Amino acid sequence: MWTVGVDEAGRGPVIGPLVVGAVALPTADLGMLLQQGVKDSKDLTHKKRNELVNWFHEQSKQRGWKFTLIECGPERVDNGVQTTGLNLLEVELFAEALTQIRQQVDQPVHVLNDACDVNEQRFTDRIAARLPQWPWNDSTIHSEHKADTTFPIVGMASILAKVERDNRIQQLTEEIGIPLGSGYPSDPNTKAALPNLLQEAEPHPALRWSWKTVRRAWNEKYGVDPPTRRYEDGSQQTLFDYQRRL
Structure with a gap:
């Protein structure tokens, strides 16, 4: 039996991707995480998070642990917000991550998700409905x-x-050459950077155009709402893609 954990980072920021991570370990190895001091990323320093990532990768090589990361760029985030909503977008991303884990682990698994829906069971059911051939054996x-x-x-x-x-x-x-901060709307560096990302005919591609912060700033600057963002279904761009277009 293996255990899988799934969570996201970057649900609320106005800049950059939403990232979903999935980790799979033999259930017998779970105690190693606790011994190493693994906890919610928000409760750890930047230094400690990086140390734990390095430790995890080393253990993955030695013990065969599995993981995957799904990057959802701002274009797809905007499309999700404007169509199905952010919660259903996260359902899709969690299901994508679990599908990739399934390709690496052909054994019974116990999946644990950090629920973003107020209704935990609904979140579970929606993810399960998107998993190929679910329920998997045992x-x-x-x-x-x-x-x-x-x-x-x-x-x-x-x-x-x-x-x-x-x-x-x-x-x-x-790449841009100015401090962007964490990307969260409340971050002073992010607030200061925002006007510099609204100088062209469209908001900068690394921004989430559907966020109220961007829409309000664009309207204050130009007197109109920002243009509608085009999204090609199936394209999952990362910040590397945006950098090539700068």
Whole structure:
């Protein structure tokens, strides 16, 4: 039996991707996460998160642990918000991550998700409905609020997702040449950067155009709503794609 933890990082920011991480370990190895001090990424320092990611990758090589990261760029986030809503977009991303894990682990699994829906069971059912050939042999799936705090394996997924997103934001910061902060609307550096990302005919591609923060700033600057963003279904661009277009 294996245990799988799934969580996301970057649901609320106005800049950059939403990243979903999934981690799979033999259930017998779960105690190693607790011993190493794995917990919710928000409760750890930047340094500690990076140390744990390095430790996890080393253990993955030695013990065959599995993981996957799904990056959902701002275009897809905007499309999700404007069509099905953010919760259903996360359902799709969690299901994509679990489908990739299934390709790596052909054994019964117990899946633990950090629920983003107020209704935990609904979140579970929606993910399960999108998993190919579910139910998998002797496998179970469960979603819970604050699972990243309760279950270290979900905490590890949150750490991998958080570090991946932070790395993408750092790359974009270096490319644009101004401090972007964390990308959250309340971050002073993000607030200061926003006007510089609204100088062209369209908002910068790394922004989430559907966010009220962007729509309000664009309207204040130009007196109209920002243009409608085009999205090609199936394209999942990363910040590397945006950098090539700068």
